[in-house]
Amino acid sequence: MSAGLLQLFWEGIQETLFMVLLSMLISYLIGTPLGVILYVTDENGICRNTPVNTVVGAVINMIRSIPFLILLVAILPFTRFLVGTTIGAKATIVPLVAAAFPYVARMVESSLKEVDAGVIEAAQAMGSSALQIIRKVILPEAKPSLLVGVTISFATILGYSAMAGFCGGGGLGAIAVNYGYYRYDNETMLITVVLLVLIVQLFQEIGSRLVKKIDKRIK
Amino acid sequence: MAQKAVIRFEHVSKSFTSKKMNVNAVRNVSLEIQKGEIFGIIGFSGAGKSTLIRCMNLLERPTDGNVFFQGVNLCEVNNQKLREARQKMGMIFQQFNLLEQRNVWENICYPLEIAGVEKKERKQRIEELLTLVDLTEKAKAYPSQLSGGQKQRVAIARALATDPEVILCDEATSALDPITTKSILDLLKKINETRGVTIVIITHEMKVAEQVCDRVGVMNQGELVELGEVREIFLHPQSDTAKKMILFGGGIRYEEGGGTT
Ligand SMILES: Nc1ncnc2c1ncn2[C@@H]1O[C@H](COP(=O)(O)OP(=O)(O)O)[C@@H](O)[C@H]1O
Ligand SMILES: [Mg+2]
Secondary structure, eight states: OOHHHHHHHHHHHHHHHHHHHHHHHHHHHHHHHHHHHHHHTSTTSTTOOHHHHHHHHHHHHHHHHSOHHHHHHHTHHHHHHHHSOSSSHHHHHHHHHHHHHHHHHHHHHHHHHTSOHHHHHHHHHTTOOHHHIIIIIIHHHHHHHHHHHHHHHHHHHHHHHHHGGGGTOOHHHHHIIIIIISSOOHHHHHHHHHHHHHHHHHHHHHHHHHHHHHOTTOO | OOSOEEEEEEEEEEEEEOSSOEEEEEEEEEEEEETTOEEEEEOOTTSSHHHHHHHHTTSSOOSEEEEEETTEETTTSOHHHHHHHHTTEEEEETTOOOOTTSOHHHHHHHHHHHTTOOHHHHHHHHHHHHHHTTOGGGTTOOGGGSOHHHHHHHHHHHHHTTOOSEEEEESTTTTSOHHHHHHHHHHHHHHHHHHOOEEEEEESOHHHHHHHOSEEEEEETTEEEEEEEHHHHHHSOOSHHHHHHHHHHOOOOEETTEEOO
């Protein structure tokens, strides 16, 4: 393989990781509070509030039901407004976040739902406020499951980022599209796929190890 | 009675309404729990015992009637006051309900954090409680590393952390073997005697009531069908429920003319 190609892949990896990790960070900053809201306002939640739950849930479902490529195109004006361009890794972060934060919200919600109701009840019986229960009970107790969610979200967002390659997004996805799709360069295409698989595997592995390490339920 | 009631129920009812059905879990219960006593509530499964004890700290809000704690009507106070009242009522559960991601020390620390107790005082309090429940060596262990009996002792220490007036026990020994049950009951009794903490025990096991309670109430289908001294109820059960419970509960330890326990 030529040095030029190596360089290309290396830059692709860096760009992909930059896009995906930054999108994840922003998606979690938006999605976590939303997930908490969905969870606590649920019918069995500690701050039951059906109108809020219905509205937030509906908005999230709506965004989630839009296919990623269509969402990407639909928000192009918004992307241009925010970043100044619609091409490249930085610009791709906008649609990635738009697609990922509702996903993250649902992911967080489902992790929180795994927390034993009895533990929350015990915290209520001790006179905790709703905020104390969220901060000191629900989130810490759900930590291992939240972390599993992070690794799953990573794979999903990585997939989205590769799709964004079709519409001027950067990273490995763009390489696959430019070389594999437009130039019928199967080898480069294959290497990109392998790299994407390896990245997912690597993060999955790191994630699982971390979960094992922090989860105190297992000896 | 001249004694002062810590908890007083005034015609308390609780029903659960859903689209499909309506369950009257507690029906018009009035009772007084006196300071310093160990009060039992017995009845078969589904009788409404858990719902009743959950009305004591308003984990369930009664659909009717009033709940008084130290003379204050909990049904009428705001959230802040309710939380303060709850800090004076510890609660322990059949499933222990410990924070699984916190070790023993941190679990006992939780109510102290909630109550805003200072760090230095927390440490002292936790050490004292660990000694009381005999778990000093397990301070750094996580709940998953403990036996059922040890978990319940942690739960008891946690319930005692804020120096409560009352401890509510919902089937606290039902998941434990007989020997561990005895040790937990002995611990509760010791806490009652040395600290004067009022204890409310919910159980479907006659033996448990027999071992530690001063007075018991018998529940059936949401109603309090009988109430009195343990000994009196064992010797002269009036209600069908009490009679059945004694029959199925095995070993009647009280004999006419003098108790043996
Ligand atoms: N949250 C709830 N929603 C609907 N029904 C309930 C709820 N909690 C308890 N019940 C019903 O109330 C009745 C009494 O239950 P419970 O108080 O748990 O009895 P016990 O503790 O004596 O076994 C049962 O019929 C039970 O199904
Ligand atoms: Mg029960």
